[in-house]
Amino acid sequence: MFLSQFILKIIIALYLSSFPFSYAAVVTYNWDIGWITVNPDGEFTRPVIAINNEWPSPTLRANINDTVIVNVHNSLGNQSMTLHWHGIFQRDNNANDGAPMASQCPIIPGASYTYKFKVDQPGTYWYHSHSPSQYVDGLRGPLIIHDPNNPYDYDEEIVMTITDWYHGILECGSYLGEITLTKNTEQAADLHVEYLCNISRFLFCFDVFSVDELMKIAVAKNPWGGASPVPIRALINDSPSTEFFVQSNRTYFLRVINMSALSSFLLYLEDHNFTVIEADGVYTKPFTVDNLFFGSAQRYGVLLKTQPTSAKNYAMLAAMNVVDLDSRAIPNTGFQPNASIPIVYNASNPIIKTAPYVYTFEIWDDNDLTPYDEAPLLGQGGVDQQFVLNLSFFQQTTPGNEQYRSGFNNITYIPQQVPTLYTALSADYDAVNADVYGKYTNSLVLGGSNIVELVINNLDETPHPIHVHGHNVQLAARGAGVYTHSNVKTDGPAIGNFGNAISEWDSFGNQFNKSEDQVIFNSTPMRRDTWFINPLSFYIVRFRADNPGIWLLHCHMEWHMDAGLMLTIVEDPLRLQDTQSSIPEQMQHICRKQSIPLEGNAAGNSDNYLDLTGQITIASLTYGSAYPPTPIE
Ligand SMILES: [Cu+2]
Known part of the structure; x- marks a missing residue:
């Protein structure tokens, strides 16, 4: 009896080990969310929201069909928070989508909440706070769902994040640069942007704003209204000194995530191409390009084939799209919209720290991508709504x-x-x-x-x-x-x-x-x-x-x-x-x-849902559309 059970267990174990990804696992993370101070660019020490007192935030990894459990404890003291799992559909699981006042109440300081979700989508995602500007303060990280049935072969994976970094102070002055932009309305859909990023001119001078003022600026009256605070610099993997070590003649699966608050970015690597195989978690037909353009929150998974020899090192360029920044708000000192990342083939050769200057990029159109499954256009005979x-x-x-x-x-x-x-x-x-x-x-x-x-x-x-x-x-x-x-x-x-x-x-x-x-x-x-x-x-x-x-x-x-x-x-x-x-x-x-009702219409009326007396019609003057942080208990 005992022996036969034992043998059965061995057989099951052998069966499972021969299909290492074919069964679903439970992946558990315990995250204590709190403030620490960091100085990632060596130029400014500022508070960030860290996970377990570490920053940059960890990469959350799971295999397809796993169940992810994240036990969150809010130790911020001064702010409520939530976590959103960007791109994860949360099918039959709306309550764990992490959108404050849409799918849940904000997690108040001192409280714990367990996010639990199944991941049945492979690909490159990220997690971030969905509460007022907290992801700009650092609460964000990659979320990678591995897929043993990835239709493309590669040797190694590299995860790369691009962020726009704020010192929290909008500095006096303005960066304009030599910027040209084709923005004729008829051609707007095929926008070509020219980057000439390094020549600054100091034309305007505004007051210096404190950290607390950033949000107010974004929602303030004219003339600052709608003027988005502009970052001080670009960071790769939340550092100005990231390096990638590669070997010649290999294929890397490069997963790139734009985790920026505001900025779109262009990525370029001299003498190399990117073959797009995934965008926002959707496999594509292979599509080879010489640059990648990302709006905030977009991701690409690309195959990067390295050179046949290690004779030369390179630097990759991540260029912030400065033409879309509000010129009134661009800092006049220290603004570094371009980040260069050494791509090191051979550490004994000279390391290239600065990417070659490229004046004009022709941005390709992501509408030219084709999903791997070739799913046809929905609603060809008309849509329902x-x-x-x-x-x-x-x-x-x-x-x-x-x-x-x-x-x-x-x-x-x-x-x-x-x-x-x-x-x-x-x-x-x-x-x-x-x-x-x-x-x-x-x-x-x-x-x-x-x-x-x-x-x-x-x-x-x-x-x-x-x-x-x-x-x-x-x-x-x-x-x-x-x-x-x-x-x-x-x-x-x-x-x-x-x-x-x-x-x-x-x-x-x-x-x-x-x-x-x-x-x-x-x-x-x-x-x-x-x-x-x-x-x-x-x-x-x-x-x-x-x-x-x-x-x-x-x-x-x-x-x-x-x-x-x-x-x-x-x-x-x-x-x-x-x-x-x-x-x-x-x-x-x-x-x-926090006295938030569990039922009722927008006004909290659960007797007559059509009586909206008391619905909120005026936004918070300081926190805009975001739910105001909760005072300390
Ligand atoms: Cu917008």
């Missing part, structure tokens, strides 16, 4: 709220009395009525399994990397100007009276009307969770509403999100009620400690 979203910055006119803010369709996001998920779970049939979530969550209610089209018209003169939680989306089409065509099926499945009909057009929109016959749709569109919308242009994305939950959609420039450039997707709320009705016990306790 279409939302047209005009992205802009505007002056608020509500008395008491005259901030310069941002939003979609002139609505700036403001968190409400009740987390939107808890409203959806408690509203019964009213959950399909967008009104119950409050005007300023800007909620779009999606019918289950509908094919949804989002048309985002960027009416702003700067680009914006837009991210959606819970999904990646098909990059269906894009172009210059404003898109107005309705593409909703007339005989498709009923979508109900969900409110938020296609918006009216403002006078700006009338300047350029694009109808569908002027737009070329991609037949096998690339899918991404973050897409980069060029200035004065539109982007059409599609997805199937097959993931019930409350999912935020927002600009991933942190200062823009803080200024309200965010909306809420309420996806199949009745199915959500059926399948994900329970709020984790630990979270209920956290909510009660």
